[in-house]
Amino acid sequence: MKKIAGQNWAILAVLVAGLFLVSCSHNAGTTTGSQTVLINGAGSTFGYPIYSRWADDFHKLHPNVEINYQSVGSGAGIRQLLAGTVDFGASDAPMTDAQLAQSKSPVLHFPTVLGAVVPTYNIPGISAELKFTSQALAGVFLGKITKWNDPAIARANSGLKLPSATIVVIHRSDGSGTSFIWTDYLSKVSVDWKNTVGSGTSVNWPVGLGGKGSEGVTGLIQQTPNSIGYVELTYAIQNHILFGALQNSSGEFVKASLESVTAAAASAADSMPKDFRVSITNAPGKDAYPIASFTWLLVPTTIPDVAKRDDIKKFLHWMLAEGQNDAEPLAYAKLPTDVTAKEDASISEIH
Amino acid sequence: MPARAHVAELAPSLRPLRILWDRLRRGDEIAHVVTLIFASTVVGITALLVYQLWIQSALSRQKFGWAFFATRVWDPVAGQFGALPFLYGTLLTSAIALLLAVPLGLGTAIFLSEFPLARFSDAFAFLVDLLAAVPSVIYGLLGIFVLAPWLRVSVEPVLSSRLGFLPLFRGPAFGVGFLAAGLILAVMVVPFIVSVSREVLISVPREQREAALAVGATRWEMISRVVVPFAKTGIIGSVFLALARALGETMAVTMVIGNDPKISASLFAPGYSIAAVIANEFTEATGNLYLSALIELGLVLFLVTFVLNGLARLLVLATAQRGSIQG
Amino acid sequence: MSLRGRWRKFVNAAMLGITALFAITTVSVLFFILGYLAYHGGKNVTWNFFTRLPAPVGEPGGGMANAIIGTAKLLFVALVIGAPVGIFSGVYLSEFGGKGPSFFVRYTADLLNGVPSIVIGIFAYAVIVMRAQHFSTLAGGFALGVMMIPIILRSTEQFLKAVPRPLREGAMALGSSKWRTVLTVVVPAASSGIITGVMLALARIAGETAPLLFTAFSDRYWSSGFNQPIASLPVMIYTYAIGPYKDWHEQAWTAGLVLLGLVFVLNVATRLVFVRKIAAFS
Numbered sequence: 040m041k042k043i044a045g046q047n048w049a050i051l052a053v054l055v056a057g058l059f060l061v062s063c064s065h066n067a068g069t070t071t072g073s074q075t076v077l078i079n080g081a082g083s084t085f086g087y088p089i090y091s092r093w094a095d096d097f098h099k100l101h102p103n104v105e106i107n108y109q110s111v112g113s114g115a116g117i118r119q120l121l122a123g124t125v126d127f128g129a130s131d132a133p134m135t136d137a138q139l140a141q142s143k144s145p146v147l148h149f150p151t152v153l154g155a156v157v158p159t160y161n162i163p164g165i166s167a168e169l170k171f172t173s174q175a176l177a178g179v180f181l182g183k184i185t186k187w188n189d190p191a192i193a194r195a196n197s198g199l200k201l202p203s204a205t206i207v208v209i210h211r212s213d214g215s216g217t218s219f220i221w222t223d224y225l226s227k228v229s230v231d232w233k234n235t236v237g238s239g240t241s242v243n244w245p246v247g248l249g250g251k252g253s254e255g256v257t258g259l260i261q262q263t264p265n266s267i268g269y270v271e272l273t274y275a276i277q278n279h280i281l282f283g284a285l286q287n288s289s290g291e292f293v294k295a296s297l298e299s300v301t302a303a304a305a306s307a308a309d310s311m312p313k314d315f316r317v318s319i320t321n322a323p324g325k326d327a328y329p330i331a332s333f334t335w336l337l338v339p340t341t342i343p344d345v346a347k348r349d350d351i352k353k354f355l356h357w358m359l360a361e362g363q364n365d366a367e368p369l370a371y372a373k374l375p376t377d378v379t380a381k382e383d384a385s386i387s388e389i390h
Numbered sequence: 391m392p393a394r395a396h397v398a399e400l401a402p403s404l405r406p407l408r409i410l411w412d413r414l415r416r417g418d419e420i421a422h423v424v425t426l427i428f429a430s431t432v433v434g435i436t437a438l439l440v441y442q443l444w445i446q447s448a449l450s451r452q453k454f455g456w457a458f459f460a461t462r463v464w465d466p467v468a469g470q471f472g473a474l475p476f477l478y479g480t481l482l483t484s485a486i487a488l489l490l491a492v493p494l495g496l497g498t499a500i501f502l503s504e505f506p507l508a509r510f511s512d513a514f515a516f517l518v519d520l521l522a523a524v525p526s527v528i529y530g531l532l533g534i535f536v537l538a539p540w541l542r543v544s545v546e547p548v549l550s551s552r553l554g555f556l557p558l559f560r561g562p563a564f565g566v567g568f569l570a571a572g573l574i575l576a577v578m579v580v581p582f583i584v585s586v587s588r589e590v591l592i593s594v595p596r597e598q599r600e601a602a603l604a605v606g607a608t609r610w611e612m613i614s615r616v617v618v619p620f621a622k623t624g625i626i627g628s629v630f631l632a633l634a635r636a637l638g639e640t641m642a643v644t645m646v647i648g649n650d651p652k653i654s655a656s657l658f659a660p661g662y663s664i665a666a667v668i669a670n671e672f673t674e675a676t677g678n679l680y681l682s683a684l685i686e687l688g689l690v691l692f693l694v695t696f697v698l699n700g701l702a703r704l705l706v707l708a709t710a711q712r713g714s715i716q717g
Numbered sequence: 718m719s720l721r722g723r724w725r726k727f728v729n730a731a732m733l734g735i736t737a738l739f740a741i742t743t744v745s746v747l748f749f750i751l752g753y754l755a756y757h758g759g760k761n762v763t764w765n766f767f768t769r770l771p772a773p774v775g776e777p778g779g780g781m782a783n784a785i786i787g788t789a790k791l792l793f794v795a796l797v798i799g800a801p802v803g804i805f806s807g808v809y810l811s812e813f814g815g816k817g818p819s820f821f822v823r824y825t826a827d828l829l830n831g832v833p834s835i836v837i838g839i840f841a842y843a844v845i846v847m848r849a850q851h852f853s854t855l856a857g858g859f860a861l862g863v864m865m866i867p868i869i870l871r872s873t874e875q876f877l878k879a880v881p882r883p884l885r886e887g888a889m890a891l892g893s894s895k896w897r898t899v900l901t902v903v904v905p906a907a908s909s910g911i912i913t914g915v916m917l918a919l920a921r922i923a924g925e926t927a928p929l930l931f932t933a934f935s936d937r938y939w940s941s942g943f944n945q946p947i948a949s950l951p952v953m954i955y956t957y958a959i960g961p962y963k964d965w966h967e968q969a970w971t972a973g974l975v976l977l978g979l980v981f982v983l984n985v986a987t988r989l990v991f992v993r994k995i996a997a998f999s
Binding site: 416417418420421422424425426427428429430431432433435436438439442443446493494495497498500501502504514516517518519520521523524525526527528530531532534535536577580581584608609610611613614634637638639640641645665668669672673685688691692695696698699700703 | 747830954
Binding site for chain 3: 043044047048050051054055058059061062064075077079081087088091092094095098105106107108109110122123124125250251252253254255257258261273274277278369
């Protein structure tokens with residue numbers, strides 16, 4: 040009996056020791072050279088593709104800096120920044136005054152790139168690009184237009200034979216900057232929307248299925264026939280799902296592209312406020328895409344950890360210079376140069 | 391040892407002290423205290439958990455009161471939070487799950503407990519235990535890529551064309567929704583019903599069975615008229631246990647329920663459950679009221695499973711005792 | 718044979734047949750899951766999967782090496798927290814506790830066992846993450862450890878109680894004090910059972926996702942020490958499964974297969990090694 044018990048304890052000890060060794064195993068490999076600095080960031084899924092790219096590139100340039108960016112949604116980015124559990128947040132919705140007031144140290148907004156939110160759809164048998172008027176889009180998301188062949192949609196798409204299938208609306212289930220941009224636009228173009236739903240990172244959606252993150256919404260659209268949803272342009276392009284053109288404030292149908300987003304940004308560049316919190320949805324201009332936005336990194340002005348602070352500043356400078364070259368391959372628009380200049384200046388406010 | 395001698399000379403009223411001292415020297419009291427400390431940790435952790443849920447949900451409890459459970463609006467923009475859609479989704483999906491899992495689980499348990507080859511039955515029971523060990527997120531993975539497309543393409547259209555006169559089976563087929571979540575939950579809770587019911591059924595005394603067979607009952611008559619009625623409370627206990635499991639299940643449900651806080655009669659419609667909304671929104675709840683409302687949902691979930699688990703244990707215990715008294 | 722007699726025989730056969738069918742259905746679900754995961758995940762079980770870090774989003778390739786180590790680390794922390802508390806409390810219940818206190822502790826443990834894992838996550842977030850101001854392996858491991866405690870506690874108690882009386886009395890008669898008897902006779906006699914409980918608890922929490930979402934969070938890189946966020950297999954499966962990328966889906970299947978393999982190996986090994994020993998005792 041003693042022998043069996045001895046064996047048993049030995050097995051348990053080996054298990055614990057084994058787990059412990061595995062736990063420590065990789066540290067030996069990574070601690071060569073200087074001390075690794077881990078910077079934790081979380082938030083926007085809108086910017087995730089480029090942030091993930093940047094983190095990787097920056098890590099190659101500075102092997103001792105690891106930027107762990109988790110795409111949990113803009114709402115979560117803001118929340119975790121306020122809770123102090125991450126070093127920086129990322130959001131496509133600027134923080135509200137109420138949120139800023141909750142923060143222990145002032146928070147700076149750094150625009151990183153510009154992106155577009157596009158209406159994506161999956162209609163069996165339709166491979167053409169649809170055109171949406173702002174009223175049609177608001178109607179669909181309000182649940183007032185329920186069939187794909189509704190005149191409000193069909194009128195702008197003469198020549199296409201739309202099915203009489205029920206429209207499946209797909210929206211974000213998590214707090215999302217993409218949702219903010221989308222609802223911000225709908226509030227500007229539809230009084231109905233403004234009064235019944237409003238704009239925010241998470242709203243009380245009148246209809247639809249909820250998907251978690253831009254990843255989740257894209258996934259749901261791919262898997263649900265006759266669906267419509269909204270995601271950042273990159274997700275639509277990378278995943279080969281169709282997206283439609285939108286009628287802008289000048290009445291033109293414009294498809295999201297680097298040019299049309301840049302055109303929308305041009306209108307805002309001159310009126311950029313000092314804290315960079317600006318909305319450019321439904322921007323004026325014939326070529327401007329109406330649902331474009333800056334996306335921001337949220338960085339507290341006070342970062343007590345010196346190593347982290349220096350690396351975050353280094354990263355911000357790099358992001359505004361070389362980093363911008365990563366934007367276009369991923370279908371984001373570069374920042375206007377006078378904006379990057381202003382941002383460069385405000386990096387010095389971090390101490 | 392002088393100390394001991396001193397104690398021995400003390401007044402008789404202090405004798406208990408001496409006994410204590412003796413036991414302390416032998417180490418028994420120390421062992422008692424050490425293990426007691428660990429046992430208290432268990433109580434302490436649980437108490438702290440309840441306390442945290444209680445105080446962190448204070449804001450929401452004060453603001454909404456009981457109306458929290460009767461409000462169907464979940465509007466983070468307006469700061470309006472009601473638990474009704476989540477309660478509805480949780481209860482509906484669990485009901486679907488039990489409706490399917492109880493017959494399936496009970497049938498399996500009967501087969502396993504009454505099957506003559508004990509070795510075979512044990513191996514089978516082990517496979518069922520393995521089924522219970524499959525992680526929730528893997529059920530979710532299969533739910534997204536296998537179950538939901540199958541429901542959307544093959545099941546829901548057929549159901550709605552045949553049974554569309556019932557509001558339950560009306561509306562467009564999404565694949566994800568109450569039905570998908572209910573089905574996944576059914577598969578997930580079957581092993582719990584099987585393993586607990588099987589034990590309860592096995593504990594039915596032999597004399598009871600033999601008496602039934604002696605008067606000429608068939609095997610099935612013995613099972614349905616003697617064994618199952620005898621084990622009834624225990625079986626109900628296993629169902630309660632399964633229900634508690636289903637109510638609190640998070641990942642698989644989050645992945646297939648559709649995540650939309652709506653109350654719909656149609657089983658095809660997307661919904662939301664308490665656990666799923668916490669998983670989705672807990673990290674991002676901006677604003678203290680929002681967070682507090684989510685934690686209140688956690689508190690509700692805790693209380694419901696608490697009551698159900700308590701009932702289940704009592705019922706299982708009752709049957710086991712009956713078996714041992716009569717057996 | 719009378720008509721009624723035949724009818725009864727028919728019902729008997731039919732109902733027993735149905736229960737057999739149900740049993741086969743239940744078990745075939747297991748084989749379906751295994752088969753499906755093996756089919757979809759099997760083809761991508763490559764060296765890279767076990768040795769590489771995840772690729773940047775949208776790019777193919779990469780692996781889940783950090784998540785595999787992450788899961789091991791989380792299990793280690795959980796084991797270090799859960800096993801001692803569970804085992805010692807089990808010893809208390811079986812050997813030292815009075816009737817009243819034991820009932821109370823046992824009841825609390827059952828209560829804790831029934832708490833949904835997502836609620837445990839909230840708890841760990843409130844007491845560790847909020848206090849420490851960051852996500853960490855420690856917080857995730859704590860959440861998992863708390864989930865292990867009641868499972869280990871109940872199985873320890875059960876197996877200690879099953880140790881035959883004569884064995885204890887023999888030791889006591891030789892003048893051994895109670896704690897010595899417990900330590901040298903009772904616990905060793907029940908050791909196979911106790912370890913079975915620990916292993917099964919480990920298998921149960923290895924696949925837990927919900928309590929990790931806002932405690933361990935996730936990490937793109939290697940997480941050093943125990944004070945940083947960390948990736949884990951279940952969370953990676955979740956993130957990759959709901960994502961839009963084909964490559965992610967494939968990796969989610971592979972990760973699912975690896976995770977399921979881990980859980981099953983723990984279960985089967987426990988059964989082969991320890992449950993057999995328990996049987997040998999009784």
